Amino acid sequence: MALVLIVDDAADNRMVLSALLEDTYEVIEADSGDACLTITTQQPPDIILLDVVMPGKSGYEVCVTLKSDPATQMIPVIFVSAKDTTEERLQGFEAGADGYITKPVDGQKLLQMMIEKLQQAEHHKHTKEQAGQAMQVAMEAMTNSSELGNIIEFVRQTQQIRTAESLAAAIMTSAASFQLSACVLINTHEPVVVGCAVDDLAGQLLGKFRNHDKGITHHGIRTIIHTPQVVVLIKNMPLSDENRYGRLKDHLAILADIASGQVQLLEAEERLAIERKQMLDEIIKMTESTIQHAGHEASQQTHNIRQEVMAMVEELESMLFSLGLDEDQEKKLMHLAHRTSERLQSRSHSLDVIDESLGKVLESLYRYQSSRTSGE
Known part of the structure; x- marks a missing residue:
């Protein structure tokens, strides 16, 4: 049975959520952001339902702290808040949240979201374990030249690509070869988004950079590599490993430039x-x-x-x-x-x-x- 941590300074809100979940999950509670961090350190939950506005640390601050710690960054966090503006949702996403649901809570919607996030977390945990085992075996052989080999393979693949969807998929595959999770926007006359939905928080964040010049931008724990033709959102850049982060940042910038050139070629072929x-x-x-x-x-x-x-x-x-x-x-x-x-x-x-x-x-x-x- 999954362990759910409910964090809300209002006792009645915690009671409502506990009543909704206690038949399906094991439930524990915290009445502040500091209490949440303490409990999470002592007894890591499988998922956290987090209020935004609380005395002391806000939900956003708590989420950033959790997602910045390798020991807790994989725990799904769903904001449960009365704030329902797009800006608030984006702020929650930038803090690292995995979901956002508004009060009064739709019980069926919350339960469905929790099922999805727990399944995703389990999949990520399994994937991380596999990646960790593979990394351990390959660590001695992993060098910068092998990473450059991934870029060369990407260049070879792009020569055969003739659609924006295939190009976005190739970028995601190349990012995955660096153990990075990405979603991609190809900025053609009809933008193509792969790896997330256009109307979810990641898709909205990609859309914000459609008309930006070439560059790299940080949003919370996420990194965005953007050119006028291609926008790449990396969800798990290794900010704590400065050397690896700098290397991957350069590699991703090269990938974005190569992909941008391919987009221009595809557009020229379409015009022709x-x-x-x-x-x-x-x-x-x-x-x-x-x-x-x-x-x-x-x-x-x-x-x-x-x-x-x-x-x-x-x-x-x-x-x-x-x-x-x-x-x-x-x-x-x-x-x-x-x-x-x-x-x-x-x-x-x-x-x-x-x-x-x-x-x-x-x-x-x-x-x-x-x-x-x-x-x-």
């Missing part, structure tokens, strides 16, 4: 694809117009030829009676007239073939346009 599509659309439109005009002219020409041939044959037949020709001469003239008519009809048919061929050219353009669209 749009320009090609526009050019193809213009060619198709021009071809349609030309074929329509040519088809109309060919149809008109065919009609005129047929009319003239029919008129000529009719006129020739009527003239034969007045020329006084014998039957053999009349047959020769009529044969000549029919041959001429057939040649003209053949030319008329050639116009139809040309019109059909132009139609096939247009169909080929349509198929090419469709294949380009489906391949994008």
Whole structure:
């Protein structure tokens, strides 16, 4: 059964939360920030429900202290507060909180959040244990050159990347190779966020740096590496290890610069694809117009030829009676007239073939346009 520490200077608030949780969890209480820190040192809980406004140390100060201590930084902290502004929530997040819920407390929502945070904490604990074992085995071999090898691998991967989502995932993978937990914003015309939700506290913090210049900013225990194209939020930078922190900070800045260059390349390719599509659309439109005009002219020409041939044959037949020709001469003239008519009809048919061929050219353009669209 998980151990829950409820921290609130108001006894009635502690009583309400205890009544809600005592059937599911083991509950202990503290009435101040100092008492919370003392209890946590003596009997570390599995999760802490922390009030914000209290005499002495505020909830924010207590949270920063807990998250700065390696012995307690993995304990989930959920703020339970009457303050419900975005600024207050961001301040809680910057202090290191894992969740924020407002009073009066929605019991079902709190229980669900606690389940999620306890599961995450268990997963992090397991991951940390595995990472610790791996680190112990690899510590002697770990050098700065191996970290640079991770950057080289990132460069190799980015050459194959053609989407903002894949680029963000590659940044997170590279950060994980440094044992860092990250979330990433790719600042394209439609921003892409990976590793957190756009509307949660981490996503909001990323959004604050969308329009910032290149740099590194600290928010509580979190570090933000930002360029105009890429914003990376690192949740667990090793601030207590100055040498490792400085090394990782430089590596992450390099990753951000490389990723920014790839974003610019992707945007240039997208613009080129749009320009090609526009050019193809213009060619198709021009071809349609030309074929329509040519088809109309060919149809008109065919009609005129047929009319003239029919008129000529009719006129020739009527003239034969007045020329006084014998039957053999009349047959020769009529044969000549029919041959001429057939040649003209053949030319008329050639116009139809040309019109059909132009139609096939247009169909080929349509198929090419469709294949380009489906391949994008």
